[in-house]
Amino acid sequence: YALTGKEVQQILMQRHIKVDGKVRTDSTYPCGFMDVIDIPTTDEHFRLVYDTKGRFVVHRIGREEAAYKLCKVRKLEAGKGGVPYIVTHDGRTIRYPDPDIKANDTVMFNLESGKVTDFVKFDVGNMAMCVGGHNNGRVGTIVNREKHKGSFEIVHIEDAAGNRFATRISNVFVIGKGKTPLISLPKRKGVRLSILEEQAQRFGA
Numbered sequence: 001y002a003l004t005g006k007e008v009q010q011i012l013m014q015r016h017i018k019v020d021g022k023v024r025t026d027s028t029y030p031c032g033f034m035d036v037i038d039i040p041t042t043d044e045h046f047r048l049v050y051d052t053k054g055r056f057v058v059h060r061i062g063r064e065e066a067a068y069k070l071c072k073v074r075k076l077e078a079g080k081g082g083v084p085y086i087v088t089h090d091g092r093t094i095r096y097p098d099p100d101i102k103a104n105d106t107v108m109f110n111l112e113s114g115k116v117t118d119f120v121k122f123d124v125g126n127m128a129m130c131v132g133g134h135n136n137g138r139v140g141t142i143v144n145r146e147k148h149k150g151s152f153e154i155v156h157i158e159d160a161a162g163n164r165f166a167t168r169i170s171n172v173f174v175i176g177k178g179k180t181p182l183i184s185l186p187k188r189k190g191v192r193l194s195i196l197e198e199q200a201q202r203f204g205a
Contacts, residue, residue, distance in 0.1 A: 054136030139190020
């Protein structure tokens with residue numbers, strides 16, 4: 001791939017790079033969480049997700065998985081003429097959604113057709129990823145949801161190793177029904193190790 005900024009520009013200008021199914025030629029185009037990056041000439045596909053330390057990681061995925069992305073529903077409202085629409089975390093407005101879709105749910109968005117093919121409710125027992133705060137990048141099952149009037153709703157999550165943590169509802173992104181994620185996860189599968197566990201793994205103890 002590119003080694004210098006000039007090479008980046010040349011690759012982009014040859015229209016080799018697609019973001020969410022659209023060719024992008026601007027080197028400063030912002031990519032965010034869940035965005036799919038395609039390089040059709042080499043048949044390579046990547047998804048931007050967080051690793052367990054909360055850093056963006058370019059995760060390699062297959063062609064089937066590159067056809068869709070997950071979007072968190074930010075709000076559900078009625079527009080002109082009473083038309084219901086949802087606004088997703090990446091700024092998309094989708095009209096006439098399924099009546100069961102509510103705020104905080106996750107929709108599976110087909111990048112080719114531009115339609116919602118499936119959705120997951122924000123329910124206890126579903127798999128979720130933290131996308132903000134101190135626990136950014138951690139994946140687990142939603143255990144509990146606390147409502148605090150006039151303050152932030154708190155969600156408790158338990159990861160695959162049995163560790164529990166809590167975060168605000170705005171930081172929680174549902175990624176799967178039950179224990180099965182709808183996307184492939186990067187290494188460690190969203191389980192954050194403690195400093196001592198990491199050290200033992202690094203030194204092969």
